[in-house]
Amino acid sequence: MAESPAFLSAKDEGSFAYLTIKDRTPQILTKVIDTLHRHKSEFFEKHGEEGIEAEKKAISLLSKLRNELQTDKPITPLVDKCVDTHIWNQYLEYQRSLLNEGDGEPRWFFSPWLFVECYMYRRIHEAIVQSPPIHDFDVFKESKEENFFESQDSIDALCTHLLQLKPTKGLREEQIQDEFFKLLQISLWGNKCDLSLSGGESSSQKADIINCLQDLKPFILINDTESLWALLSKLKKTVETPVVRVDIVLDNSGFELITDLVLADFLFSSELATEIHFHGKSIPWFVSDVTVHDFNWIVEHMKSSNLESMSTCGACWEAYARMGRWVYHDHAFWTLPHPYCVMPQVAPDLYAELQKAHLILFKGDLNYRKLMGDRKWKFTFPFHQALSGFHPAPLCSIRTLKCELQVGLQPGQAEQLTASDPHWLTTGRYGILQFDGPL
Numbered sequence: 001m002a003e004s005p006a007f008l009s010a011k012d013e014g015s016f017a018y019l020t021i022k023d024r025t026p027q028i029l030t031k032v033i034d035t036l037h038r039h040k041s042e043f044f045e046k047h048g049e050e051g052i053e054a055e056k057k058a059i060s061l062l063s064k065l066r067n068e069l070q071t072d073k074p075i076t077p078l079v080d081k082c083v084d085t086h087i088w089n090q091y092l093e094y095q096r097s098l099l100n101e102g103d104g105e106p107r108w109f110f111s112p113w114l115f116v117e118c119y120m121y122r123r124i125h126e127a128i129v130q131s132p133p134i135h136d137f138d139v140f141k142e143s144k145e146e147n148f149f150e151s152q153d154s155i156d157a158l159c160t161h162l163l164q165l166k167p168t169k170g171l172r173e174e175q176i177q178d179e180f181f182k183l184l185q186i187s188l189w190g191n192k193c194d195l196s197l198s199g200g201e202s203s204s205q206k207a208d209i210i211n212c213l214q215d216l217k218p219f220i221l222i223n224d225t226e227s228l229w230a231l232l233s234k235l236k237k238t239v240e241t242p243v244v245r246v247d248i249v250l251d252n253s254g255f256e257l258i259t260d261l262v263l264a265d266f267l268f269s270s271e272l273a274t275e276i277h278f279h280g281k282s283i284p285w286f287v288s289d290v291t292v293h294d295f296n297w298i299v300e301h302m303k304s305s306n307l308e309s310m311s312t313c314g315a316c317w318e319a320y321a322r323m324g325r326w327v328y329h330d331h332a333f334w335t336l337p338h339p340y341c342v343m344p345q346v347a348p349d350l351y352a353e354l355q356k357a358h359l360i361l362f363k364g365d366l367n368y369r370k371l372m373g374d375r376k377w378k379f380t381f382p383f384h385q386a387l388s389g390f391h392p393a394p395l396c397s398i399r400t401l402k403c404e405l406q407v408g409l410q411p412g413q414a415e416q417l418t419a420s421d422p423h424w425l426t427t428g429r430y431g432i433l434q435f436d437g438p439l
């Protein structure tokens, strides 16, 4: 089997990985420190002097982390006592074992980008966990909530659109297919609202996304939605499959999560799926990624909205969860640095869970990087092969491009894009719906 290509890394000066580690991650750390500063009086009100001491300790740990990153210090083992601490430290030793004589230590501007970037967010978690009594504070909570509040008009428009489709029994098959395609595209463009790309700056959805779909179509580089329709519509007609399970590996909270919940509601209401399983993160991650608190918070805020479209949807979503037809999971594996091709070895229970799905939707850029092992595959390399054996079930990546990694393109397509838009790989302007399955 041909050797796999090298990993994306900040050692490649001028690369997007390099610019992320050099510029964006220190900016994110500074915003985290600033957030803690701004919550000082809240910590005092809640915890007295202990709260002040905790805020000081967390800030000192985060400032140390920022200095290590900016001066390319060696990656150090985690010292907290979390469920995944030993797995992280084993992985650090694994990274060390890959180095050649004279390479020095695993470090920020040398080791694989995926490892050091995930490590940074895990060290942020360590700094908070080690600062009781603020050990369960989500330093990204404010920006995730702000994204939701600033996207109200778009959320209202999207929920109104969904409610006009229900009950879907009145729709013809081709109408259901058409709406399915539209909601997949909306879920795709919802992925532009990612705060780790914007360095934590607001990236809420302002425009009415439904009316933009036609204009955005040319920016979809790979569109395998026909394969998704073929798979789900066939299952719907197959009496031997009374249960059709679709899993959504979530990405960002805020508007993107709403687009995913609207898609899930349509899948469920149209009976293209009989159960939806959501996979979120077990700790705050990459600024805007969904935790169980974010998931419950957003359903609750939808339900209690004074906009009828939102409150109706929120009540439906809460009911689906109560009926057990919508299930939320948050396995620790999703916040480890490992590529997905090693999931069967590292998290066999999660892999077995995913194997129960008829279709898995992976949202966002970080999931794509982990599906692809964050390696520098050729642009025309086949998606199925780049998955390196990760085939728990038919799957589809739904992501806007925010890193120098893309496979499965047609010959000449990348060259054409580079000529027309040199930054096509990293601005989030382009997206894919890329399928791997038995069809």
Ligand SMILES: O=P(O)(O)OC[C@@]1(O)O[C@H](CO)[C@@H](O)[C@@H]1O
Residues within 6 Å of the ligand: 020, 117, 191, 194, 195, 196, 197, 251, 252, 286, 363, 364, 365, 366, 367, 369, 400, 402, 403
């Ligand atoms: O998974 P998302 O939320 O779509 O995007 C996450 C991400 O693109 O944000 C950073 C910006 O470069 C990358 O390091 C990382 O892959």
Ligand SMILES: [Mn+2]
Residues within 6 Å of the ligand: 194, 196, 251, 252, 286, 288, 289, 364, 366
């Ligand atoms: Mn994200």
